[in-house]
Amino acid sequence: MGSIYIEYDFKVSPLQPASEVLIAELGELGFESFVETETGVQAYIQKSDWDDTVLNNLFITKSPEFEISWVCKEIAQQNWNAEWEKSFQPIKVGSSCFVRAPFHEAEAVEFDIVIEPKMSFGTGHHETTYMMLSLILDTDIERKTVLDMGCGTGVLAILAKMKGASAVDAIDIEEWCYLNSLENVERNHCPDIKVEQGDSSLLAGRNFDIILANINRNILLKDIPVYASCMNPHGLLFLSGFYQEDLESITTECERSGFKYQRHIEKNNWVAAVYRIS
Structure with missing residues (x-):
């Protein structure tokens, strides 16, 4: 039987930047998945992690600048999947990458990726995933060793x-992401991708040419020194999962760990940045 989740349907006015702030705050409270709607945000938290006081300390609800209301209900994982299948649309990244569900028709592109996300993060629809896919498309990865940290769906x-890439490791702390990534790497005929459940403590003694980390600001700031210890000379670090206003603190921590800022891209105030180790 699938996990039981609590779905919150938030009505938000004005939509921006309130929706982005709300998602960031909810992420800190243990909410795992978000869907932006025409009227606000739908957010999901495992029932086992939830209690009826979970929203008591939301700063944004106390701000006079925004009007936020919500209703919540229990939702089984299989119901989430059914809703997702009804609304999920394939996306194209650049001219060469197509991300779709198993029930969509393939397109004649160089990289046709089939993803069934279930409760995992990473369909390409969120700005951070889309930007990370774009950066990968623009990077020479031939014969490189790669780590996807916080892999979500494994996309x-x-x-x-x-x-x-000559070798790829994919790590996520959440069991459903780990299991979902296993399914997706098999679905895309990439069985030699090494998928593991855990956190950055698994990285001791490993080295990579490229590290991809699309997580969130706080985890990135904590783990950047760990990533630095795992980089091969002149290796590249791709970071996303944070806002434009966080770029300075992320860059400062990267520079403290020996990385040099290369460039960044933005989409709806979300940022993906590239750093190189010396």
Whole structure:
């Protein structure tokens, strides 16, 4: 039987930047998945992690600048999947990458990726995933060793392998992401991607040419020194999962760990940045 989730349907006015702030706050409270709607945000938290006081300390609800209301209900994972299948649309990243569900028709592109996300993060629809896919497409990954940290659905690891990476590791702390990534790497004929459940403590003694980390600001700031210890000379670090206003603190921590800022891209105030180790 699938996990039981609590779905919150938030009505938000004005939509921006309130929706982005709300998602960031909810992420800190243990909410795992978000769907932006025409009227606000739907957010999901495992029932086992939930109690009826979970929203008591939301700063944004106390702000006079925004009007936020919500209703909540229990939802089984299989119901989530059915709703997702009804609304999920394939996306194209650049001219060469197509991300779709198993029930969509393939397109004649170089990188046709089939993803069934279930409760995992990473379909390409969120700005951070889309930007990370774009950066991978623009990078020479042939014969490189790659780590996808916080892999979610495994979509970044899959694209890296399709682009010729010699070895790819994919790690996520959540069991459903780990299991979902296993399914997706098999579905995309990339069985040699090494998928593991855990956190950055698994990285001791490992080295990579490229590290991809699309997580969130706080985890990135904590783990950047760990990533630095795992980089091969002149290796590249791709980071996303944070806002434009967080770029300075992320860059400062990267520079403290020996990385040099290369460039960044933005989409709806979300940022994906590239750093190189010396």
